């Protein structure tokens with residue numbers, strides 16, 4: 001008997017399903033919102049900002065056009081001194097360094113640890129009397145070590161800012177990330193844990209002065225009376241996107257629970273495979289990891305990726321395997337970061353998204369384990 005070769009098609013993201021799965025509800029929300037005639041800076045956005053404050057337990061939230069813009073506005077909202085440098089980790093999207101550069105600071109790239117987070121020991125060596133702050137990144141839905149970062153902030157008198165674009169719902173010691181630093185940036189890009197159907201973001205803070213400055217900057221530097229009293233930009237989150245986000249926020253805990261369950265299954269099915277290292281700790285009592293990504297370190301990474309592709313499984317190497325310290329950009333000097341170089345030889349993200357099933361995870365893990373027995 002000839003064996004049947006069974007191939008499942010598993011895409012990394014499933015954009016259309018984000019909409020189709022709740023199409024009627026979305027259409028109702030969008031229609032209701034459009035019928036109010038309030039398209040920009042209306043009640044729906046205010047409602048969303050209040051809900052985010054409640055969910056993340058922060059005092060202030062402002063919807064912005066993206067997380068990139070939220071970081072730029074956040075950095076522009078803080079009083080400047082003679083310090084000109086901001087430290088960021090090597091494992092992040094180009095948006096983080098863009099924001100630092102566009103806000104007029106010099107980016108200094110720090111190495112990571114084996115979980116892909118900023119390496120607190122190594123970053124101390126980068127701190128000088130030029131350091132304004134550290135832009136910490138909660139990559140993959142994991143959390144930085146905020147106990148260490150807070151100690152560093154106090155000892156060296158540097159600010160902690162958060163790029164929480166990949167960390168919606170993540171917790172460190174029961175506190176939501178994004179609300180730990182002096183400000184946090186959130187992303188609502190469609191594939192994020194809390195996503196809309198376009199670009200979107202928010203800045204969250206407990207600092208009243210940052211909030212009032214950011215509110216003006218988001219709207220062309222205009223105060224509540226409409227008078228321009230500082231430089232600004234246009235970074236307003238549309239009301240229609242806010243309506244979609246208000247709806248999705250009601251389901252976000254369910255989404256996170258599902259991702260945690262899927263991640264546990266991956267862990268169970270792969271933990272005995274000696275060719276794989278996990279970038280997170282299972283059953284972590286300090287961090288609630290929300291698995292925006294399920295990133296692992298694997299031997300023969302490129303061969304495994306191709307093998308999985310041939311078996312219908314799409315995977316992702318973040319940033320096309322180019323960490324921030326290796327970006328080729330004008331006025332930016334590359335550096336050698338040992339742990340980063342090693343990490344980016346092996347890292348691979350397996351599919352994890354809202355429409356992925358346990359059956360698909362069994363299939364993916366079966367294929368991975370098979371690859372290493374060949």
Ligand SMILES: Cc1ncc(COP(=O)(O)O)c(C=O)c1O
Pocket residue numbers: 065066067068069092093095096137139163165166186187188189200201
């Ligand atoms: C770590 C990180 N920072 C920043 C961003 C930028 O977010 P946005 O697209 O909302 O500007 C992203 C987007 O994927 C990200 O992954």
